[in-house]
Amino acid sequence: MSRGKRVDDVASALEGLEDGAVVGVSGFGLSSNPEALIAGVLDAGARDLTLVSNNAGAMGLGLATWLQAGIVARVICTYVGSNHDLQRALSTGSVSVELVPQGTFVERLRAAGAGIPAFYTPTGVGTVVAEGKEVRTIAGRACLLEHALPLDFALVRVHRADPFGNVRFWRTQANFAPAMAMAARVAVAEAEQIVPLGGIDADDVHLPGAFVQRVLHVPTHADVIEHRIVRPR
C-alpha cells in the first residue's frame, strides 16, 4: 500500500508541536477520543498549550491528564460539568477558561477552515457570552460578531482512513473532528482502520483528504463509557 500521509508512530504524528501551540482535540467527553495522540502529547513535552475541546476530559481521564500534568495554559470549551480537574483549575486560576456555546464553538472552527474570518450569530445575545462583542441587528434580529478559531494542530479520532487522508467516521464519532481538521495547520487523523486508496467509496468519504495532513493507525482503544445505560435482556 502506498505510504502517502501515513506516519509510523505517535512521535512522528506530533512532530512540530511546539510550546504555546493551539491544539484542538475531537471527542465528546471520553467518547471518540484520539487516545494515542492525547497520551503522545504528554510524552512530546510541549507546554503552555491552548486546548480547544468540548469538555477537556472527564473522570480524570483523556484530556484531564493534560490538566493534571500542568501543560495547559488556556482552555476553550463548551462544558465543564463534572470534569474535576477543570473545576480545580478554574477555582485555583491555574488555567484560564473561555466558555463558548457549542454551536458557536464548532462554527468558529468551521469558519477558520472555510476562509471566513468572522461571522454573526444570534446565539448568546444578551448573555455573558456577548460581553465585549459587537452586537448588530441583521434582518431584524440582534446578532453577535464571533471570530474564527484557527488551530495549530487538530488531533482527531476517525474510523477509517486511506493514505490520502480521506476519512470515514463511525456513529457519533465525528462530532468536532471535521471542523477541527479544517481549522488546523496540521490535522492528524488517529484511524482505527487503514484502507488502500479506493477503500472508501467516493460517495462515502465524510472528510476529504485535503483537510488531513497525517494519518496514524491505532487499531485499539480503551473507549471508556461515561454513562453506560442499557436495557436488560
Add this chain to the structure above:
Amino acid sequence: MSGSEDAMLRRALAEIRPWTVVNLGIGLPTRVGDLLPADAPVWLQSENGILGMGPFPLDGEEDAQLINAGKQTVTLREGASTFDSALSFAMIRGGHVDLAILGALQVASNGDLANWSVPGGRVMGIGGAMDLAAGAKRVVVLTRHVAKDGSSKLLGGVTYPLTAAGAVHRVITDLGVFDPIGAAFRCVELASGVTLDAAREQTGAPIHP
C-alpha cells in the same frame, strides 16, 4: 416516579407532533423520550450528531461511540442519520428543529430563560443550551414550578445568568401549563387538584386565566 412527575412527562409528550424533529434537554426532558412508542414517527435530535435516537441499548450491545449529548449509551432508530457538530448546530440554529423541550432554573413571563448557571454555584458550562434556546422553532420548558429552596422558577424577570432572551413559548410544571405573554403568564391548563389561586401563590409574576 411521583404522580405529578408522571403527569408532567405525559403533558410534555402531548406537545410532540408526528414527523417532526425534537430535541430533549438533559434531565427530566430526556425522560419524555422514554414514553414515546418505539414506532412513533418522531426524530429525536441529539446535538452531538444524531437525528433519530432510539431507546437505550440492550445489555451487551452498547457502543462507546454511539452516545447522546448526556454521554449516555443510546441506539439509532430506523431512518436515523449521524453527522458532525457543525451540521448538528446548523440544524439547531437554522430553525430545523421543530421543538426543543428544555429544563430550566428560571423562566420569565417575557420568555427569558436561565438554565445554565447558578450564581456562586459550580461552573457547569453552556453546552448546546444557548443555541437550542435561540434556534429551535418552538421552545417548551419542562420543570418543577418551585425550586428546592422554595423560590418560584416562574418569575417576572430572571435573576440567574441568561441563556436566551424571549425564547420560551410554553412552560409545563407540576402545577399546570403556562405560556409567557409579556408582563404575565397565561394559564393554559391547571394540573389535577391545583387551583388558579394556588398557582398564583407560587409564581413570581401575574397569571392571567
